[in-house]
Amino acid sequence: MGRAPCCDKANVKKGPWSPEEDAKLKSYIEKHGTGGNWIALPQKIGLKRCGKSCRLRWLNYLRPNLKHGGFSEEEDNIICSLYVSIGSRWSVIAAQLPGRTDNDIKNYWNTRLKKKLLGKHRREPRNRGNYNSVKQEIDVNRGSSNDGDSSSLSLLQENGNTTQQQQQPCWPQNINNMPVLPLQVPLPYTNQGPCFNDQDSIKKLLIKLGGRFSGDYYHPTLDGLNLEFSSDGQQIYQEQVHVGSSSAAAACISSTINNNNEVQFAQTDQYSGVHNLVQGQGGNFTPSFEEMVSSSNYPDGLEFLYNEDMIDHRIIESPTTTVTATITTNWGETSTPLYHHHNSIASNYQSQGVTQECALQYFSYPGAQ
DNA sequence: AACTGGGACAACCGCGATATA
DNA sequence: TTATATCGCGGTTGTCCCAGT
Numbered sequence: 001m002g003r004a005p006c007c008d009k010a011n012v013k014k015g016p017w018s019p020e021e022d023a024k025l026k027s028y029i030e031k032h033g034t035g036g037n038w039i040a041l042p043q044k045i046g047l048k049r050c051g052k053s054c055r056l057r058w059l060n061y062l063r064p065n066l067k068h069g070g071f072s073e074e075e076d077n078i079i080c081s082l083y084v085s086i087g088s089r090w091s092v093i094a095a096q097l098p099g100r101t102d103n104d105i106k107n108y109w110n111t112r113l114k115k116k117l118l119g120k121h122r123r124e125p126r127n128r129g130n131y132n133s134v135k136q137e138i139d140v141n142r143g144s145s146n147d148g149d150s151s152s153l154s155l156l157q158e159n160g161n162t163t164q165q166q167q168q169p170c171w172p173q174n175i176n177n178m179p180v181l182p183l184q185v186p187l188p189y190t191n192q193g194p195c196f197n198d199q200d201s202i203k204k205l206l207i208k209l210g211g212r213f214s215g216d217y218y219h220p221t222l223d224g225l226n227l228e229f230s231s232d233g234q235q236i237y238q239e240q241v242h243v244g245s246s247s248a249a250a251a252c253i254s255s256t257i258n259n260n261n262e263v264q265f266a267q268t269d270q271y272s273g274v275h276n277l278v279q280g281q282g283g284n285f286t287p288s289f290e291e292m293v294s295s296s297n298y299p300d301g302l303e304f305l306y307n308e309d310m311i312d313h314r315i316i317e318s319p320t321t322t323v324t325a326t327i328t329t330n331w332g333e334t335s336t337p338l339y340h341h342h343n344s345i346a347s348n349y350q351s352q353g354v355t356q357e358c359a360l361q362y363f364s365y366p367g368a369q
Numbered sequence: 370a371a372c373t374g375g376g377a378c379a380a381c382c383g384c385g386a387t388a389t390a
Numbered sequence: 391t392t393a394t395a396t397c398g399c400g401g402t403t404g405t406c407c408c409a410g411t
């Protein structure tokens with residue numbers, strides 16, 4: 001049996017709200033509140049509207065202290081940071097912007113901000129196997145888009161070094177604009193604007209917001225990138241690598257280094273906290289994991305922020321041990337913010353007896369050897 | 370002036386989560 | 391425990407407006 005409709009569809013008005021309807025709804029809610037029942041509310045007021053429609057109208061338009069339009073640069077940055085960090089959770093993003101609604105932000109993102117970020121990069125569907133062809137296309141489009149549209153890419157390109165832009169992923173050169181990385185460690189830079197680049201702040205915020213971001217949403221042992229000692233004495237560090245679509249990603253990959261310098265990878269369901277080893281014999285990944293990674297999505301419209309090599313299976317040989325396999329970011333250049341980020345992580349390892357070079361090698365900085 | 374395409378925004382729809390009987 | 395009602399969210403669609411042809 002299907003769910004009963006929330007209202008009589010045939011007897012309900014749709015489309016734009018009239019000023020009279022707005023006034024009725026607003027004045028009733030201001031006097032009596034919603035009564036905790038949106039479905040019953042329109043009948044009480046005498047509106048031929050669905051309760052859901054009333055709720056939406058109130059939340060997105062009639063509610064006091066709402067702002068419309070005129071997003072500031074600061075708000076842009078917050079939206080971008082949070083989008084890269086948590087994906088299209090508009091309600092969470094909206095909670096960071098007083099007076100803004102999730103619908104407003106969603107519309108703003110879809111119609112303006114995404115385009116502002118992407119500039120005029122129109123790309124064919126991603127060819128996962130050929131990063132160079134994608135990069136070439138971006139480069140070509142960059143060339144053709146150089147038509148004086150100074151707003152394009154302004155958030156992503158703060159310096160004018162075209163060659164570098166062509167060779168590097170489109171991270172902001174100005175680290176104050178740098179999107180949050182999906183790693184729960186303090187980033188190695190300061191942010192003079194709102195502290196949304198600080199992972200702790202975001203996490204606290206999310207926990208505060210409750211729901212699936214409550215404290216137990218993340219498995220406790222994945223709570224940050226730390227070196228710690230497990231109960232059996234193994235030295236462990238962990239990095240979360242989110243896979244799957246931004247909204248549906250319920251799994252992350254944690255890596256563990258034991259005292260023999262062997263790395264193991266486990267998939268952890270963030271909801272259940274269940275660990276599953278994703279490596280089989282000889283360090284190969286299990287087929288299900290391979291499939292999961294190969295079918296990974298990226299936040300809509302921001303695929304280009306994720307270098308083709310960001311998810312990469314490889315074998316790293318070191319003089320003393322074979323690190324069986326890893327998932328690595330591979331930005332390459334040591335001038336990038338990500339390098340500094342990794343360098344900071346590496347420093348953490350160092351204090352725990354893992355050489356910085358080894359840790360950086362983990363992140364595939366060849367020069368770190 | 371008429372048409373067209375695209376941008377911007379409001380509103381709707383469907384579904385999962387949660388509450389409640 | 392289960393079925394049903396409601397809420398809340400994110401994706402999508404509809405509509406209006408404006409600039410370009």
